[in-house]
Amino acid sequence: MPAVRAARSSPPPTLTPSGEPTTVTNTVPPTLSAGLLLVVLIVAFEAMAVSTVLPRVADDLQGLALYGWASSAFLLSSLFGAVFTGLLSDRRGLAVGASVSLVVFALGLLIAGLAPNMPAFVLGRLVQGLGAGGLGLLPFAVITSRYPEQARARMLAAVSSAWLIPALTGPLIASLIADAWSWRAVFWGLLPVLVLGAPLCVLPLRQSLPEQSATGSASLISRRVLWPALGLSVASGALIEGLRRPDFWGVTLIFAGAGGVALTSRFLFPAGLWRARRGLPASLAVRGLAAFALLGTNSFLPLALHELRGLTLTQAGGLLSIGGATWTLGSWAQARLEQRFGPQTRPARVRAGMLGVVAGLLLTTAGVLGGLPLWSAYVGWFVACLSMGIGYNSNSLFALASADTEGKGTGELSGQLANIEVLMVALAAGAGGALIARAAPLSTAFALAFAVTLSGAVLARVVAARLVAKN
Template structure:
């Protein structure tokens, strides 16, 4: 439930449809999203077994952070390539890179090799995550876009329901490597459905948003590298640790200026606070997802199947929360968004805290389920409401840019949370203490979502 955030700022232009849209294109898009979503949900479940088999607990956090940070840059790169060479070329590249990453991860002889495979996967997944929005906005008529967006979004539901459980069964009966290998044939079969209908390029001038995607290409790469330096510095026990952290923090501060509005880290009222809320909420809930299965396995003796069931429960609840949010939006309208966003973040704070107490031992194990349901329900209601609140405050012509900012802050903060949690697991002994500190960090992130919620504002009419 964390890595589906890998969509970043990519061209979402407005253009007339010049050729009829084959039905196979829609099917191909949905299949690609299903594959990426399944891989995303599966990795969190099998990662404890990967780390055990490859003796790679020291690089545990990097398995998620490498994917996320590379996906941030991969989405922007795919958008620029699609603008210059066409969507067919960018799609071929994204699919090929993602498949190569699956192969490298599945064949990895060490945890370093596995992290490399995840980094390659992220580059491809970033482009694949941005692909539906670029295709739908350029190849589908206005009346069909809402239906296709709903279909693409719904493609995440099935992997959220069964992905962790299927992955845990495959890992238990065969090998965790089969989780990665098994996706490659499906990817190969679905690729022509996407690529062939996109071979004809649209003749139109580049939009302002596409030009923006070129402008942020190098800042996006810089942000990924700088955040990676922070994560590696926190993980290392040697003399390079603090120089890396300080240099990385300086790099994040510098590159963020080109990607996000001023006042983001100060929680300035309005749009910066909405972006900060999204980032810290992702940090708290999706960041917890990256180490929750390992904590349940190591501290509570839960099997990977049991840990996968907890993640599946969270995915279902998040979807339910999104449905509840939609019903509240229909019934009470835009005026209720502020209250929904703040109320959802209260659920996140309480839910993450209960989850932590249930995993660490002060409360019974069943409290983990209650806490995780509450936190994911809060995300379903509050996360989407906050996004709608932010988008409604955007000036005309800036909606696409803001959508990219919402995605980028999410990816960045989840990657940092995974890196911090992984660094604690690598450096702190015993594991009980490491997980206690990791949960303390994500609970703090949850509290900051509440603080950001107090700085939100309804857009002025």
């Protein structure tokens, strides 16, 4: 469950491009649906698979010092890529935005698969993120602009299902491929499928529709957040690199990066986010801290299992698959609880979910570090991911209700929900990677990394107490 799984449970990271008309055709080419689902499957599989094979990549390329950057570079560039693609699609149409994102994503796969060393692999991940950010926007923008009202719910359900399959099977399949051939095949193997799916998706989008001015409100909002999004990505990258460097420049980058994050956040998030002000800011803070805790742990968990407990990639991949299945199970349970007990119980479900994440991560940590038997890690990860599915989605519903109360648009909120998650997971992966690079021995490094992400879970539970149901 990497950060990009947000696309399954929350709106896209940028607004639907205003350059696409709201009028939709009554019939949708079957190739468009097939191509769209293929693209979603590819992005989802890549997102779920990479965490599993990263230990093999770091070992083969002798790049343990840059381990955290393999995840952080992807996440931070996807944040900017989503905003840029939204603006490009706004100006030139969805076909152009989709084509550019697909080409960039394919280029990133190629660079990563051919990487002769770890810096080149990180570059490939950065390029992948630029493309994946735009592709994360694609399903929602296409469904809104090209599908009739009666077909949208069905297509959104199909998109969610397309994320479910890789969540259950992606880590295991990736580990089997890496064991049987090479970790490079995980990246190369997606290219033929991408070549097949791209024309099916892009060609129907070239169909002419009535033109609409590109100076609407969505366009203005996209333009307004473009440079702050770039600034946030760069500042976060500086902060992560500062944590990794043990010299004077490291300290300088930490202060500069932290200042840049604080400054650019003012343009992308509501006031009071970092103080967890009651209402929407507290809800966004819970989302970010929960993602920092669980998805941040997910970024280094396979490596810890491999290095400390001697698990193979296939065995580690099995644990991640368990996480994907139980997160989904928790989401379904949350929906039933919402239906039975009503929206007034959302804050209580968030608090209970975050407490479960704390307990599950504690058990996982003890199982991985050797304080408890290895099976404890499996039980702990099951509990943590199940609780995350319940608390995370309940918090999203709370945020949507708070946005309505505070007069925020759905499009603006969708960007805030996605961006806070991407930012916090990138920082968690970067901090964990910095500890792995700097601390010795590895057992100490992993203990510190788990302590950092566990602190995020505890803070998420504390901040969740500030969520109060509206009467």
